[in-house]
Amino acid sequence: DLAADRQALLSLRSALGGRTFRWNVTQSTPCSWAGVRCEQNRVAVLRLPGVSLTGQLPTGVFSNLTKLRTLSLRLNALTGQLPSDLAACTSLRNLYLQGNILSGEIPDFLFSIQSLVRLNLGENNFTGGISESFNNFTRLRTLFLENNQLSGSVPDLKLEKLEQFNVSNNLLNGSIPERLQSFESTSFLGNSLCGQPLDACAGSSGSGAVVVPSTPRIVNQGKKKKLSGGAIAGIVIGSVLGFFLIVLVLMFLCRKKSSQKSRSMDIASIKQHELEIPGEKTMADVGNGLGTGNGFSVAAAAAAAMVGNGKGGELNGAGAKKLVFFGKASKVFDLEDLLRASAEVLGKGTFGTAYKAVLEIGTVVAVKRLRDVTVSESEFKEKIEMVGAMDQENLVPLRAYYYSRDEKLLVYDYMPTGSLSALLHGNKGAGRTPLNWEIRSGIALGAARGIQYLHSQGPNISHGNIKSSNVLLTQYYDARVSDFGLAQIVGPSSSPNRATGYRAPEVTDPRKVSQKADVYSFGVLLLELLTGKAPTHALLNEEGVDLPRWVQSIVREEWTSEVFDLELLRYQNVEEEMVQLLQLGIDCAAQYPDTRPSMSHVTRRIEELCQSSRRDPQPEVLNIIDDDSSR
Numbered sequence: 001d002l003a004a005d006r007q008a009l010l011s012l013r014s015a016l017g018g019r020t021f022r023w024n025v026t027q028s029t030p031c032s033w034a035g036v037r038c039e040q041n042r043v044a045v046l047r048l049p050g051v052s053l054t055g056q057l058p059t060g061v062f063s064n065l066t067k068l069r070t071l072s073l074r075l076n077a078l079t080g081q082l083p084s085d086l087a088a089c090t091s092l093r094n095l096y097l098q099g100n101i102l103s104g105e106i107p108d109f110l111f112s113i114q115s116l117v118r119l120n121l122g123e124n125n126f127t128g129g130i131s132e133s134f135n136n137f138t139r140l141r142t143l144f145l146e147n148n149q150l151s152g153s154v155p156d157l158k159l160e161k162l163e164q165f166n167v168s169n170n171l172l173n174g175s176i177p178e179r180l181q182s183f184e185s186t187s188f189l190g191n192s193l194c195g196q197p198l199d200a201c202a203g204s205s206g207s208g209a210v211v212v213p214s215t216p217r218i219v220n221q222g223k224k225k226k227l228s229g230g231a232i233a234g235i236v237i238g239s240v241l242g243f244f245l246i247v248l249v250l251m252f253l254c255r256k257k258s259s260q261k262s263r264s265m266d267i268a269s270i271k272q273h274e275l276e277i278p279g280e281k282t283m284a285d286v287g288n289g290l291g292t293g294n295g296f297s298v299a300a301a302a303a304a305a306m307v308g309n310g311k312g313g314e315l316n317g318a319g320a321k322k323l324v325f326f327g328k329a330s331k332v333f334d335l336e337d338l339l340r341a342s343a344e345v346l347g348k349g350t351f352g353t354a355y356k357a358v359l360e361i362g363t364v365v366a367v368k369r370l371r372d373v374t375v376s377e378s379e380f381k382e383k384i385e386m387v388g389a390m391d392q393e394n395l396v397p398l399r400a401y402y403y404s405r406d407e408k409l410l411v412y413d414y415m416p417t418g419s420l421s422a423l424l425h426g427n428k429g430a431g432r433t434p435l436n437w438e439i440r441s442g443i444a445l446g447a448a449r450g451i452q453y454l455h456s457q458g459p460n461i462s463h464g465n466i467k468s469s470n471v472l473l474t475q476y477y478d479a480r481v482s483d484f485g486l487a488q489i490v491g492p493s494s495s496p497n498r499a500t501g502y503r504a505p506e507v508t509d510p511r512k513v514s515q516k517a518d519v520y521s522f523g524v525l526l527l528e529l530l531t532g533k534a535p536t537h538a539l540l541n542e543e544g545v546d547l548p549r550w551v552q553s554i555v556r557e558e559w560t561s562e563v564f565d566l567e568l569l570r571y572q573n574v575e576e577e578m579v580q581l582l583q584l585g586i587d588c589a590a591q592y593p594d595t596r597p598s599m600s601h602v603t604r605r606i607e608e609l610c611q612s613s614r615r616d617p618q619p620e621v622l623n624i625i626d627d628d629s630s631r
């Protein structure tokens, strides 16, 4: 029971010390101790990575922690052999012991824990062979044994679910079994191994080296084979045909593009009110085309004023207003420049339509044309000045605004890589940068910092519309949060509300979103980032299940791997951080606002994860782990 679990943890603490001493042992339940998580009133997770644990894991502790599903003691200084009663943890799914000084053979009792899904014993001093008994782990998806002293041959592992495998930098020899040949060469380097995906084994025409792979892999570059005359002729003919085909496709595309361009102009003149028509126009054209009766008054006003005063820039004519720049933003362009800029529609959002405008001087900006502004002019100015004053590197800076009776424009920096939403759910074709853990965790951290900054400006200041289409990216994939402060200016939208999947259950008025409701939305965004699933995904809606509930149901069932975006699973050694970020997303998307963490707590947790995945725990990170219990 929980009391026995608590006692076991205390025994572990006295045997290994480290930063477990910060546990508040006066508490009768261990469930809020740093690194401990309970499920159904039992300790289910024990994570103490990089907390200076030293010495040998004691025997007699784990026989009490029988409901343990995840044990992570990686990056410590644990020595000696594994305790035999670890075998009693028959629910254990994830065992992370990498980065210690554990030694001896990988013990046989380990193979009785058939529930294991992820096993990482890398970077230790394990010796002896890799047993055939690894085949007992029928559910195993991850097996990391790299950087040990393991010797002998690699057994023929028939683990159908195995996705991640690494035995590099050991003392292994012999040929790589056929079933493991689909893993990349980095999984095997640093041994005396041969056969696919490494070099062919000397003197063998059969074993390993010439087996046709079942999945793609890095091709053995050292292999040289002579081609027959027929094959060479085939290649030459194929290449020539291929070349002509490419030329034909290119010619076709060029013709199509030029015909599309002229067609879009034609259509534009016929159906001027259709915003979505792509094609090169100027901002002034866009304005004239947009107006359904009223015209785009900025263009009209600007044109009139410029003719009138001949100055350009700030418009002083009767009824005309200025383009107002914010604080530090240098006024490198004026309204006239903006109107002459070529413009293209970026998309239609809750608050209006966004355009990309390329100014003649080369500056690129995003212009948002607001609709349904419900507040008075003075209130608009007051609120937009507040937005303009927000200055933090993870926010999309608002450079200027324009206000007249008929038109309200906001001018932002243009973010060249587009939105996180487009990146996650848009074109997944070739040439796209793979969204690995580093990029995704960096985006999570940047977005969290941006939101935390907003929250730090006052207890009543929130974003109100956090979602993946409002996290924009620089060319280096740095995250910038956009659209902050607009929910309070613009009335409820008539367009389909894409915020639904992100909105906290307690929110009834979209203009009154608390900071804790922002945290909920951010939690959904984290889950989206990790699963690659849009929270408003039709399938999920059909089932009537939202993203947080769906993730929770899977996590409860199996702890994780199924929920992650497949692209993320390809990257090694970060699975634990992924699980932790997933847990953070779930915590943020808790049903009751009071149980959600604050944004500053969330930011610190992500910082900690990013540092830990760089395998370099910093002293301050360790404090954060301890802070966990104070939440």
Ligand SMILES: Nc1ncnc2c1ncn2[C@@H]1O[C@H](COP(=O)(O)OP(=O)(O)OP(=O)(O)O)[C@@H](O)[C@H]1O
Binding pocket: 346, 347, 348, 349, 350, 351, 352, 353, 354, 366, 368, 396, 412, 413, 414, 415, 416, 418, 419, 465, 469, 470, 472, 482, 483, 498
């Ligand atoms: N500063 C910017 N740089 C680059 N693209 C932008 C910029 N601002 C908006 N966009 C893109 O323009 C499109 C429309 O954005 P907009 O913010 O108007 O709507 P949204 O984010 O889809 O929804 P909402 O209005 O509810 O936030 C989105 O695809 C967004 O990624």
